[in-house]
Amino acid sequence: MAALTRVSGSVGLISLLNPPVNALSAAVRQGIVDTVRRAVSDPQVKSVVICGQNGVFCGGADIKEFGGHMSGPPLVPIFNTIEAADKPVVAAIEGSALGGGLELALACHYRITQSKARLGLPEVSLGLLPAAGGTQRLPRLIGVPAALDLITTGRHLTGAEALKLGIVDQVTDQNTVEAAVKFALSIVGQSLESRRISTLPCPCPADIDAFFEGVMQRVKKSAHGAIAPVACVQAVQAAATLPFTQGMQREQELMATLFGSGQARALQYCFFSQRVVSKWSSPSGSRWDTSKPKPVTKVGVIGLGTMGRGITVALALAGLSVVAVETQQQQMMAAQHAVSGMLERTARRRGVSLVGDQIRYSVELEAVADVELVIEAVFEDMALKEKLFKQLSTLCKADTLLCSNTSSLDIDHLASQTHSPQLVVGMHFFAPAHVMKLLEVVYGPRSAPQAVATAMELGKRMGKVSVAVGNCSGFVGNRMLMPYVEEASFLVEEGASPEIVDRALEEFGFPMGVFRMSDLSGLDVGWKVRKARGLVEPGQMSRVRQGRRYSPLGDLLCEQGRFGQKTGRGWYLYDSAGSREAQPDPWLQSFLEEYRARQGLVSRRIDSQEVLERCLYALINEGFNILQEGIAAGPEDIDMIYVFGYGFPRHRGGPMFYASQVGLAQVLQRLEHYQQLHPDIPHLRPSSLLRRLVSSGSPRIQRWREIIRMPHSSL
Numbered sequence: 001m002a003a004l005t006r007v008s009g010s011v012g013l014i015s016l017l018n019p020p021v022n023a024l025s026a027a028v029r030q031g032i033v034d035t036v037r038r039a040v041s042d043p044q045v046k047s048v049v050i051c052g053q054n055g056v057f058c059g060g061a062d063i064k065e066f067g068g069h070m071s072g073p074p075l076v077p078i079f080n081t082i083e084a085a086d087k088p089v090v091a092a093i094e095g096s097a098l099g100g101g102l103e104l105a106l107a108c109h110y111r112i113t114q115s116k117a118r119l120g121l122p123e124v125s126l127g128l129l130p131a132a133g134g135t136q137r138l139p140r141l142i143g144v145p146a147a148l149d150l151i152t153t154g155r156h157l158t159g160a161e162a163l164k165l166g167i168v169d170q171v172t173d174q175n176t177v178e179a180a181v182k183f184a185l186s187i188v189g190q191s192l193e194s195r196r197i198s199t200l201p202c203p204c205p206a207d208i209d210a211f212f213e214g215v216m217q218r219v220k221k222s223a224h225g226a227i228a229p230v231a232c233v234q235a236v237q238a239a240a241t242l243p244f245t246q247g248m249q250r251e252q253e254l255m256a257t258l259f260g261s262g263q264a265r266a267l268q269y270c271f272f273s274q275r276v277v278s279k280w281s282s283p284s285g286s287r288w289d290t291s292k293p294k295p296v297t298k299v300g301v302i303g304l305g306t307m308g309r310g311i312t313v314a315l316a317l318a319g320l321s322v323v324a325v326e327t328q329q330q331q332m333m334a335a336q337h338a339v340s341g342m343l344e345r346t347a348r349r350r351g352v353s354l355v356g357d358q359i360r361y362s363v364e365l366e367a368v369a370d371v372e373l374v375i376e377a378v379f380e381d382m383a384l385k386e387k388l389f390k391q392l393s394t395l396c397k398a399d400t401l402l403c404s405n406t407s408s409l410d411i412d413h414l415a416s417q418t419h420s421p422q423l424v425v426g427m428h429f430f431a432p433a434h435v436m437k438l439l440e441v442v443y444g445p446r447s448a449p450q451a452v453a454t455a456m457e458l459g460k461r462m463g464k465v466s467v468a469v470g471n472c473s474g475f476v477g478n479r480m481l482m483p484y485v486e487e488a489s490f491l492v493e494e495g496a497s498p499e500i501v502d503r504a505l506e507e508f509g510f511p512m513g514v515f516r517m518s519d520l521s522g523l524d525v526g527w528k529v530r531k532a533r534g535l536v537e538p539g540q541m542s543r544v545r546q547g548r549r550y551s552p553l554g555d556l557l558c559e560q561g562r563f564g565q566k567t568g569r570g571w572y573l574y575d576s577a578g579s580r581e582a583q584p585d586p587w588l589q590s591f592l593e594e595y596r597a598r599q600g601l602v603s604r605r606i607d608s609q610e611v612l613e614r615c616l617y618a619l620i621n622e623g624f625n626i627l628q629e630g631i632a633a634g635p636e637d638i639d640m641i642y643v644f645g646y647g648f649p650r651h652r653g654g655p656m657f658y659a660s661q662v663g664l665a666q667v668l669q670r671l672e673h674y675q676q677l678h679p680d681i682p683h684l685r686p687s688s689l690l691r692r693l694v695s696s697g698s699p700r701i702q703r704w705r706e707i708i709r710m711p712h713s714s715l
């Protein structure tokens, strides 16, 4: 798992070998202990280079080991031994040096890296901190503010950026190991005193207490309840204020608290789930490893409203040629201006050059005649989309894939409008489409494996987390959102205020509660959908529609012209139209009192536990229905959709993981309780899959797929 060879006469070359990323498994750690001991004691070895085989230095600790019994030598003494060696040790960084991988490099006396290599301490995103000396060595090397930025965000740097910050000593575009060996030969016999980072003083800002107070406030605010970023600040504070050995002790204590926490388990589940969803399959037999995507270089986008503009930017940033079509001349001009601005801002933020020249704008639909794939992003109006798909099917090349960005409409019905229904899939982006990481790829019963594979691959090229899901109203994300939003309205009818509901959800970790979110996206959006479903009865207050409980509150607000932030009034009051500062609205309070009185509802006190249980368990219950119907292949798909598309707190793992942590029996019992109280709310009726999992002993979430697939009696 680590090999030692002698090269160029006197350089001991230690190579880590644990594909694909040379993670520091027990065997690799033992290999490092053995090879370092041999290199240090071999008189013919004058200097040492540590590298990784297969073009990757080291992806850090082996995350798979975290779930079980940890054995093998611990990292801290290994790294201390390397740093204390009296022969120079050089890290040759290719590919990645992440987490424990970068900590290994920091224990070496010198670091040489490929310019494109990725370096970072991403432990925070796994609910941990860099606990092999990273929180103590990095601030001593590059100063407290820069180290805090890297450790609390977990962001990756390129080799070139790492050089600027002083993390590495040299960057090369040549063979990194050869450069490191040459360098190692040149420094034999030089003093290593100043090269042992643990012995260096920690460069600190002037008023250190005030500095850390400010940092802690900022980090807590953006952490939304995640504990690892806070522990990272505490560990760096120890580096700034304590000698190295005591700082290391503090690092270990903080790590011990994080390591066993539910948040670390949730975040590590997210890491693996993100990879599970990339290995997609569909019931018709298409699969990530056997269905080949079609090469795509030129994409058409039809409709340049908010979504179409974001999709155009995302495609251009991924290096694709785009034909952007908007049939209204004025809207086209506005879109062109907006897209240029978005591209400019994104390019500036990412430090890349502008990519606007590969977008061609047109007011003619015929402009997409020669593209390989079209993404339709016109209004959510089935008649309009039907007409468009008919036209596209005639004017595009016979093998052009036709994709719809619809957020809820029937993909199979759209496919049936075309000559080649097998070439139609949904590509459901989330606003803003060039920023949000999620893409739901919706396959219909007739979608060809190649069509699904192509949409998934295109999502990957745009840097999205693409999740393949089946076709149903609202697909996965929006279908689950319906009961969540409805429960929130029912709670307000029963006595809660929008502030009480939002506070409970925000304390749970959502960046925005349901009412703030509705105000931001526009109350008219849901109103339109409810109208299309025949649920809206203008001016009516009846609370039963289509045979089930209904809350007309959202419709009544829209009838008053209260569409949310854009009109300056919605569930909250805003200073002006477009302002973001939500304030409780006294008008709404009296409106609700009057509404409850007219409905004969007696307002009661609703606590945050009820808010969380009613809203989240209704959403989770729909998730179980979706799994049962095979619309999502597994709980990981649902969880990644919610984490990347709906702001579900990542440190809770997603709704289905959260349910597994609460305990499925508990979720079932509370749903049964609420269903008894509210028999007219169908989405509180526990899913039969949830019952089945509970009666199978509530297995670990990783085993749910097996149970879902097992044949069962419907009795």
Ligand SMILES: CCCCCCCC/C=C\C=C\CC(=O)SCCNC(=O)CCNC(=O)[C@H](O)C(C)(C)COP(=O)(O)OP(=O)(O)OC[C@H]1O[C@@H](n2cnc3c(N)ncnc32)[C@H](O)[C@@H]1OP(=O)(O)O
Residues within 6 Å of the ligand: 020, 021, 023, 059, 060, 061, 062, 063, 064, 070, 075, 096, 098, 099, 100, 101, 118, 122, 123, 126, 128, 129, 130, 131, 132, 255, 256, 259, 272, 275, 276
């Ligand atoms: C009581 C207290 C006890 C405390 C004891 C603990 C002491 C611990 C001391 C130190 C701790 C250090 C912490 C760490 O180092 S945590 C790990 C930090 N590293 C990372 O977060 C990096 C994670 N990996 C990545 O970001 C990427 O995989 C990357 C390396 C950039 C490569 O990306 P890419 O080329 O896109 O490949 P994939 O992501 O698809 O990965 C390929 C397969 O490799 C698996 N993988 C990746 N990294 C790891 C890892 N660190 N451990 C285990 N497995 C890893 C990944 O799951 C893929 O597997 P598969 O093909 O099966 O899906």
